[in-house]
Amino acid sequence: MSILIDKHTRLLVQGITGREGAYHTKQMLEYGTNVVAGLTPGRGGEKVEGVPVFNTAKEAVAATRANTSVIYVPARFAPDSIVEAVDAGISLVVCITEGIPVRDMVPVYHYVKMKGARLIGPNCPGLITPGESKVGIIPGYILTPGNVGVVSKSGTLTYEVVNALTQKGYGQSTAVGIGGDPIIGTSFIDVLELFQNDPKTEKIVMLGEIGGNAEILAAEYVKAHVTKPVYGFIAGQTAPAGKRMGHAGAIISGGEGTAAEKIKAFRDNGIKVGESPAQIAEII
């Protein structure tokens, strides 16, 4: 078992003919992901890495029964791509794209919920179930199958921790990057709930950062609903207030969203906190 994706995942790649889309399609195929279709309007009938390209998501889904999509489309077109995928009946949409205006995500977020679909991201590295399926851009070779579930706001920070876990012999059930934007489709709590209900996952690693209060709500959720041990790290102890640290959501505003308050919330709710990302692999 695992969460969200596995060997039954049938993937549609939106923006497959672009530089990023084509490159990562190749990577995902090499990992063993079942990439069944690609989408670029006006390029229907072509093939990328042997994958058939369609003009619309509806055509792609009708022809291939794709059930998951990944988006490598530029920021100004990505919100429309999310809606197109959901409208075509895709139940899991993973949006890698960074730089989407946050206001554009407001109606899109609620549309996805209304249709009963799930969005991961935007501004995320995607997710991976080791040995079964990879959707997004996480380098596959740093993971190994196992029982640790990983959920994170960040890309390379996830790699750092996963790599340390793998080197110490702790494999992963699924690793999910939920994204660093202020409005994201899937929250820490959503993923914690999935891990709690996944028999394969025995331990959970949660990686957060400054900005907003999602980590605090997640910590409270852990105390109330998660029986599996949870380990965490919060990035940004040295971040100054009022400055955006790369991610659109990573900003301390009005004195709220600091690393110190999140670390405290983790500890107060029984989450063991690593002093550095690699230390997670030692305390687990």
Added chain:
Amino acid sequence: MKIHEYQAKQILSRYNIPVQKGEVASSPEEARELAKNIGGMVVVKAQVHAGGRGKAGGVKLAKTPDEAEEKAQAILGMNIKGSTVRRVLVTQAADIAKEFYLGVIIDRGAKGITLMGSSEGGVEIEEVAKTSPEKIIRVTADPFLGLGDFQARELAFGMGIEKDKINGFVTIAKELYRAFVENDADILEINPLILNDKGEWQALDAKMVYDDNALYRHREAEDLRDLGEEEQAEIEARKAGLAYVKLDGNIGCVVNGAGLAMATMDTLLLYGGEPANFLDIGGGAKADKVTAAIRIILSDPKVKAILFNIFGGITRGDDVAKGIIAGLEQIKTDVPIVIRLVGTNSEEGRKILEDANLKSAETLAEAAQKVVYVAKERS
């Protein structure tokens, strides 16, 4: 992107939100002229992005044009939280009968656009949130329908606005919401929003921040950018497409990925070092970006050492190593550099670095300890 009060007020007046007559001056003489034209009592207000201008002495009343010149003389050149005042807004003084707060924000929790109103105007809303949170009324606009009149009325009644002033308030709230949406703001607030002695609504102060990700569809906003408010290095970084924030420490950091960049800075702190900056070099770490990153970091004279922390995922370690060497050929520096390279092709990368006599490390802990050590040695 932050803008100044006078710029935010220009935007508000385009939405028919009443603001007082006023203009900006960059010299005391100009301030005098403006005061004369406005007539009567004026307020001279420092135009800087930092908050707390009043407390810092950057807002003064003036009864006559002479006095306006005098006050402007005192305020211009003043340093408010690191920003030098180069402009003042000279505006009609208002007779305040009642002060309110009205703001629009992106609400992460509600996943929407939320209006906040309070009868506690004129003080920072964060302060009100701490001392009397029950005095903040919130309504979240419908994601598809926008802000309803009834929602603006809910705010008004919740804020204790008198019956005959409600329609005027509803118009302002709806227009403020429209201004927020149409300009892709991150924050737009009027504080205080007042009723004057004649019972008229006026926006006495305004604050606005644009969503950086939406600036591509607001070309006009580029003219509102005040480069004087930014660190030179931050301007350079933006041009080079690097996310950079200057800090006070002495160890420069170059990292791929925002989360890992913050974690790297935290690790320096853990080993007794102090980061000089946040810098996310992005995916490729090609020579031109490396060059730009090193140049920007070295423009800070406090920097005693630089730490590179690159986790090669899609990026190949040998490519990054070549980028670093090519970058260093263009910028000669004697500031020691420690490079931690891991991930795809990292062994090849480390070999390339060693051949070029560059210190490399395998783990972040090892690299952090090394760089903290050399930085201390040179301090």
